[in-house]
Amino acid sequence: MSDLFKGYKGPALELLKKFNIRVWSDTAVKTTRGDFKGIVLPRSENDDDTHIVLKLITGYNVGIAVESVLDIQEFGYKEAHYKIPEKQFPFSKEKKNVKLLGTGGTIASRLDYRTGAVIPAFSPGELYGAVPELADICNLATEKLFAVFSENMGPEQYKGLAKAIGEEIRKGTDGIVIGHGTDTMHHTAGILSFMVQNSPVPIVMVGSQRSSDRPSSDAALNLMHATKTAADSDIAEIMVCMFGPTSDEYGLLHRGTRVRKMHSSYRSTFRTIGDIPLAMVDRKKITPLRQDYKRRRNDRNVDILPFFEEKVGMLYYYPNMQPDMIDAMVDHGYRGIVIAGTGLGHVNKPLYPAIVRAAEKGVTIYMTVQTLWGYVHMFVYDTGRDLMAKGIIPAENMLPEVAYVKLAWALGQTTDLDKVKQLMLTPIAGEITEREPYNGYLIFQGGIPEVEEFIRKFHK
């Protein structure tokens, strides 16, 4: 019943009912502004309830105000069947087997009329229909684990994903690709780096910044790069594979614990912070940028450690932060807090009593830096020394989000805070590095002549 009037409500719904008009009806509408002819389309649920939407014969959509309508006549019906052409994904003995695990996100997608949103299309057949080049790269199998947008990923999904990865590895896949929304891809990459250790095969996270319902989408190329990496690279780590430049040229393979989304909409939004990426990848080859990565192995051994304490939180410090922020977390049963402090890892004095109180109540607090680049150095200023004396532990150069997921993971397996500390400060997957190379911090400043000269020479 409701399907007859997809997305319509209030006066618009009343109008359709009054004239006995369904969605997908081909209609002639008489209004006080003249006559309109077209197919009634579903209405996006978030749009107002005082207009109906028509698709004109020219392909354009227009809205008609309900109050202007004098009469509607139906003279036909044309329901859309929106489907990515599904083709059997070809199998080839010479090619490696790659498993694509879906979590939601927009790696391949189609439109949903009611919400106007993009919904994922996923089966190997659909993917082959949309990106036929994949068949030149690998034998692809897919499994949809969840259908959530990336902001809704949480502990349950993290654990499920880790277990599914373990299973695929044991079943013998040559590489794993994880389709993921980009917003929290680096959180998931971080936690998987701790939950899945010593993988014998590449585990590649991929998404897209422009949904695949648009011709200039980065989805297809990202997917090709990711499957290429999963099939052929010898880097057996958790990686994020997304555009290097905004141009359609190559992707970068970022280590899962050092990567971060750095722009709300750019294609080249993912950057390795405080280090350099693992490799570059294009459709033909993978070019390592460093050698200290874990290599692919033939065995099927992997450690799956699906732990996550939900009562861990993160505070982004700002001047004038009140101690009740920390008190509230302690009172609500939080067991661990990660602070993104200013500069070398600082917060203001008024927080001190709250920090002491937290420590007394067994809440462990780690310090990271909101500058993102650089180490926490708490010996330089008195403030830092004071804070350490009050129990705050510096988290070296762990990114705030990574420290957060790692603390949740560590507290998920033990209540012994010394053990937690040992887990936190022992690098597992590059989340803490001994040294920061000089080219690990490069944010070019536009406008400077030599930068402009460089930008002009290379595709952005």
Next chain:
Amino acid sequence: MKKPFAPQQNYEKSRKRVGYTPRNETKAATYARLGFKCGLEVHQQLQTEKKLFCHCPAGRYHNLEEYDAEIVRHMRPTLSELGEYDGTALMEFKTRKIVIYRIKNETTCTYEIDDTPPFLVNRQALEIAMEVALLLKCNIVGEFHITRKQYLDGSIPTGFQRTGILGIEGEIPLCHKKIRIIQLSVEEDACREISDVGHMRIYSTDRLGMPLIETVTYPEMLTPAEAAEAAQYIRFLARSTGKVRTGIGAAREDVNVSITGGTRVEIKGVAHIAWIPELVHNEAFRQKALLEIREELHRRVGDGKDWKIDSKEVEADVLGCDFPPIRDARKKKLHLLAVNLPGFGGLLSFFTQPGKMFADEIGDRLKVIACLERPNMVHCEQPEKTLGEDACHWLRKTLKAGEDDAQLLFWAAADDIKTALETIEERCRLAFQGVPNETRKGLADGRTIFERVLPGPDRMYPDTDSAPIPVEDDLIERVRSGLPPEIHYRLGQFKAWGVPEDTFAFLLKYNLAPWLEKISSAFGVEARFVSVVLGHVLKNLMGRQQGGAGFNFQRLYDLFGFVREQKLDHEIIKVMLPVVFQHPNMDFESVLTTVNFKRLGREEILAPLPILKEKFKKTGTSKDPAAATRWIVGNLRKLALGNMPMREVTAQLAKGKKS
């Protein structure tokens, strides 16, 4: 033994068969017999400060060599909301083009390059568009929906144009009939193409995103002249708002043409209205030619359902020909492919357009779809010497060709061969159906070349990045209350004022009717005189040279004001205007000095009268009193100009004679 094939004669013969006549010899009845129909899509840039969906400045153009950065994109087809892939989209995907965008930071932000979603639509643009929609008498929509229209040629980095309908079903009056309007849309302009060679196309993004309106008419123009008249009317109508851009590229027309039995073919991006008649004339006959070819094919081959080409790779040496492009191809290590087209004998040299033949239809598609630069092929029916008779004979033998077959030879890199062969076969198969659906590029010489397959409504889908915008009644009423008079009302006014007809087009083109009205009423000058100053003197100046920086119509208004204030005779304006046009910032007193004007009283002007009369008598060139008057007045003209009307000088002379 069969007579050797004579391509030139065959071409002439086919042209006769088509019935082609030059446009100036073609009567309306011929177009009626062909079933000629033409519709227009007129694009007009709007005069806004900023672009349509971002806050970059609009209307700033760069030298195409200047850029700050380059960005690369490829385009992939996507599905429309009705679940279909668009034909054009698939064709463009086949071409495997690398698209490079050259950006200047000044005119391009992250939006144009599709690294940021759109900002709220430019309201100023929407209101100007509303003004035009109301002038076109369109039904205004209740809600403006931004739709994505796919363009996979790369001219827009997103791969689609954001566009929306503001009004539908309007009309414009021409001299003898009304033309109905399908719709008026507001959309973002595309990139400017810098080059397109092989697999690489380069664009500049300065124009990208500028607000544009598109006015689409029904295909109701039945002669080339009507098409031009409608285009003019729509242009004048837009300009009458005073809120649209003028100048090169600010207004562009797409022209749809069809004849009975033919198909709608769209001629894109016609930069000058003056080109339209010749372009549509030639297109009508091209369609007729393609229908004749179809008939011939049906007679020879049938419906062509199982029609196929044969091809074979050959070596240049065995051809024994020294045609330069083949030599070049060899140097570049391209492959040479011989193709046999069964049943197409004599059709490759079949007339399609003046100086063009059916083989060009294939060559043009090879360039666009398979990215083979022209010349990309030769064939055995070329009037000019290319392959030579021996090579053609050898080709026929090698391809085991029949009597009725045609042969061509093309060269391509290995990667392009498959697409090229498909392209040739597809174009020939389409010949069995008649006129393919396509968009063609109009050239200045009145001919057209293939641009792409004509896209259908399947390339439209909703823009998920923006919400619909309600179009309220009070907005419509506010805009309606400020509408300029309609063009046909203006034409009536011009006639009533005695404005010379040869100034109408100029006055409307530059939207000068409001100035005409203003000057005439403010300074009590006859509208006719003002129209002559504008439509003759100023037009002449503008046709010859660029005005000095800062020249505008306000300056002209001030000039009339100055002349009035100084109590000068307004004829002096015709002499002053060239100086003002060149040096708009010069004060008017100095302009008077520049033109050697001296203030003289009546007496001083008329003082030389007796001497002049005497002088004329002495030279005695004519006894005609009118000639005497002309000569004497002509001599006094310099003195009188600006000081007293010439007709008074003439009157004085007549009076003098009587006394």
